[in-house]
Amino acid sequence: QLKDINPGAASSGIGSIRPMGNAIYFNANNGTTGTALWRSTGTTAGTSMVKDLTGDNSEFDVVDMTVLNDRVYWVVVVDAFLHHEVWVSDGTTAGTQLVTTFEDRDTPAAFTYMNNKVFYFSAYWDHDLYAPIQQLCSINPDGSGWREVLTMQRPLSLEEHEDYDYS
DSSP states (O other): OOOOSSOSSSOOOOEEEEEETTEEEEEEEOSSSOEEEEEEOSSSTTEEEEEESSSSSOOOEEEEEEEETTEEEEEEEETTTTEEEEEEESSSSTTEEEEEEEESBOOOEEEEEETTEEEEEEEEEETTTTEEEEEEEEEOTTSSOEEEEEEEEOOOOHHHHHHOOOO
């Protein structure tokens, strides 16, 4: 054992382990701060929390963590899949920041790096159009924000309209 992140019988829930540079990055819960981004260089002294993401002892799921262009990107799923957050980190506390928050959307996923930008897909249901919407979005190279690149509406088939509960 390299380090007991959550001493005692409780699990630290380590997950989403990704290498970047000379370290690995992962999410874990130390029992005090809740789920957080951690970094390890493979030594006890080199294993520490990068940033507490919640400010309390709350739990959430981290999905689709990836490393692109010397930054770790990941999606946090909160509220039974109704609230998602996209985060980015350069491996430092100051360089770990929330990029954007999504409400009532499918999990943003499929991070891809191209032309010095990170792209990902997001989807949601447009209640005014009664149709699913898919978006291709990009994150600024410094992780400071995002923008919509392309929005695609997939019309519902006749069978989907008949099966959908519009109430």
